[in-house]
Amino acid sequence: MLEPGAEDLLRRLAPQVLGAVVRRYGHFDTAEDAVQEALLAAAVQWPRDGIPADPRGWLITVASRRLTDLLRSEQARQRREDTVARRVLPELQVAPALDAAGRAAADDTLILLFLCCHPALSPASQIALTLRAVGGLTTAEIARAFLVPEATMTRRISRAKQGIRASGVPFSMPAASERAERLATVLHVLYLIFNEGYASTSGPDLQRAELAAEAIRLARLLHRLQPDDGEVTGLLALMLLTDARRAARSGPYGELVPMADQDRGRWDAAAIAEGVALIIGALPHGPTGPYQLQAAIAAVHDEAPSAKATDWPQIMGLYELLLQISDNPVVALNHAVAVAMVAGPQAGLDLLAGLESDERIAGDHRLHAVRGHLLEAAGDRAAARDCYQAAARRALSLPQQRYLQARAGRLADG
Amino acid sequence: MKYMILLYGSQQDYDALTGKAVPGKPAWGPEDFAAMGAFMAEFSKDVAESGELVETRGLTAPVHARRIRLADGTQVVTDGPYAETQEVLAGYWVVDCESFDRATQIAGRLASCPGPAGAAAGAVIDVRPVAESRDELEL
Numbered sequence: 003m004l005e006p007g008a009e010d011l012l013r014r015l016a017p018q019v020l021g022a023v024v025r026r027y028g029h030f031d032t033a034e035d036a037v038q039e040a041l042l043a044a045a046v047q048w049p050r051d052g053i054p055a056d057p058r059g060w061l062i063t064v065a066s067r068r069l070t071d072l073l074r075s076e077q078a079r080q081r082r083e084d085t086v087a088r089r090v091l092p093e094l095q096v097a098p099a100l101d102a103a104g105r106a107a108a109d110d111t112l113i114l115l116f117l118c119c120h121p122a123l124s125p126a127s128q129i130a131l132t133l134r135a136v137g138g139l140t141t142a143e144i145a146r147a148f149l150v151p152e153a154t155m156t157r158r159i160s161r162a163k164q165g166i167r168a169s170g171v172p173f174s175m176p177a178a179s180e181r182a183e184r185l186a187t188v189l190h191v192l193y194l195i196f197n198e199g200y201a202s203t204s205g206p207d208l209q210r211a212e213l214a215a216e217a218i219r220l221a222r223l224l225h226r227l228q229p230d231d232g233e234v235t236g237l238l239a240l241m242l243l244t245d246a247r248r249a250a251r252s253g254p255y256g257e258l259v260p261m262a263d264q265d266r267g268r269w270d271a272a273a274i275a276e277g278v279a280l281i282i283g284a285l286p287h288g289p290t291g292p293y294q295l296q297a298a299i300a301a302v303h304d305e306a307p308s309a310k311a312t313d314w315p316q317i318m319g320l321y322e323l324l325l326q327i328s329d330n331p332v333v334a335l336n337h338a339v340a341v342a343m344v345a346g347p348q349a350g351l352d353l354l355a356g357l358e359s360d361e362r363i364a365g366d367h368r369l370h371a372v373r374g375h376l377l378e379a380a381g382d383r384a385a386a387r388d389c390y391q392a393a394a395r396r397a398l399s400l401p402q403q404r405y406l407q408a409r410a411g412r413l414a415d416g
Numbered sequence: 417m418k419y420m421i422l423l424y425g426s427q428q429d430y431d432a433l434t435g436k437a438v439p440g441k442p443a444w445g446p447e448d449f450a451a452m453g454a455f456m457a458e459f460s461k462d463v464a465e466s467g468e469l470v471e472t473r474g475l476t477a478p479v480h481a482r483r484i485r486l487a488d489g490t491q492v493v494t495d496g497p498y499a500e501t502q503e504v505l506a507g508y509w510v511v512d513c514e515s516f517d518r519a520t521q522i523a524g525r526l527a528s529c530p531g532p533a534g535a536a537a538g539a540v541i542d543v544r545p546v547a548e549s550r551d552e553l554e555l
Binding site: 024025026027028063066067069070172173174 | 417514515516517518520521545551552554555
């Protein structure tokens with residue numbers, strides 16, 4: 003077994019090694035396999051022989067040698083099958099890369115993130131490939147995190163790599179004109195990984211903490227590469243401020259504990275302090291994007307001593323800003339909750355009525371759960387119970403179902 | 417990282433370039449030759465201006481080649497050892513650029529070299545990484 007320090011080192015070097023190999027020899031898909039094999043070789047050899055003096059160089063050499071072997075057998079097979087690999091070169095421009103001077107500093111890890119989050123891939127493929135090629139996780143680990151058979155994940159990753167190959171994108175930074183859009187996709191993929199870990203959409207565990215931790219690690223990495231991007235900072239802050247509540251979010255039997263009932267003493271004060279500092283630093287700079295706003299909302303929650311003592315008018319105002327820039331029914335739902343906390347449950351229920359015709363959320367358990375809470379607060383116990391039950395039927399995770407059934411059960415005698 | 421871009425041609429291609437009639441090859445007129453020369457000059461100039469060109473050379477016709485071989489302990493020289501149709505190295509560029517993909521992109525532009533119809537049929541260009549060290553030769 004590798005010591006944790008050595009494992010961190012391997013995971014950190016994984017994208018650098020892949021970047022170096024792909025730059026030199028191309029073949030992103032095969033090189034990615036070769037790097038995985040080099041990482042496995044390191045995991046076996048380093049504990050036995052010690053960590054080499056130049057671990058990065060060691061991995062690059064082993065991966066390059068493995069790439070040579072893989073390419074030879076691939077090409078031999080293609081010749082046998084008479085299917086020589088052909089691809090069409092992308093639009094030719096020999097015009098020099100304008101940032102020729104800064105090119106050397108261009109970080110391969112960032113290029114890899116852009117590549118793995120290529121818009122030609124489905125979100126599921128982007129996530130899987132990012133975790134493997136940038137995160138250095140094995141296919142088995144990723145499959146476990148997403149509760150799918152390893153064979154399924156293997157297929158998903160190889161499809162993703164085929165997609166990259168077919169797109170013909172070179173290993174280089176996206177053009178300046180599309181960089182902002184591509185960065186938004188990268189942020190979205192990291193956000194999805196975090197959410198999958200934090201709010202597991204299916205299965206028995208409320209949160210798969212490792213996935214959330216991996217998303218935070220990748221967001222930190224991206225923040226180091228793009229320290230001046232407010233949304234990158236916002237996303238990292240949002241993850242830290244949300245994950246800070248992890249320990250208090252489930253009870254002794256794995257049951258879900260809503261924020262209002264959480265033991266705030268169990269919140270991670272260090273993560274909150276870091277998240278708050280990040281978001282305070284980011285907000286004054288440039289336009290305020292959705293991740294910064296969500297982080298600001300999380301910060302207000304995290305700094306409140308209790309649910310009652312929360313600055314709900316500020317939260318309501320932040321949700322209003324968020325609604326102006328993103329047409330998202332979940333944001334509208336959270337806004338309705340904030341309005342209810344400021345102006346009473348009926349004001350919140352009035353807003354929910356408007357969401358019922360939105361088919362993106364009409365069938366979502368969260369809409370029914372929120373209505374249940376607001377009806378309960380308004381004193382309509384029977385209607386609240388029906389809503390909790392309707393929500394429980396629609397919830398995907400067992401802890402959520404149990405929580406909602408329990409809420410309904412409490413109202414049974416009313 | 418350094419890459420070598422290799423361009424191939426046969427003695428027949430060289431002959432066609434001089435305007436000579438070669439079976440199965442279109443003849444090059446003076447204007448075709450001038451257009452190709454201008455294209456190549458422009459190409460090399462662009463790669464030089466982007467700071468990626470290390471060196472470029474064109475080689476004379478294969479008929480001028482000499483091959484040296486050791487036979488029974490003595491050095492034997494053969495003049496013009498190639499068949500008329502054999503593709504041999506005709507010219508190369510060494511570029512120093514950020515990646516294999518970039519080198520491939522540069523080489524790809526050679527495919528749009530002008531010439532009489534059919535002249536480019538069967539032409540190939542290779543791109544090969546130049547070993548940076550002895551270690552890389554052992555991969």
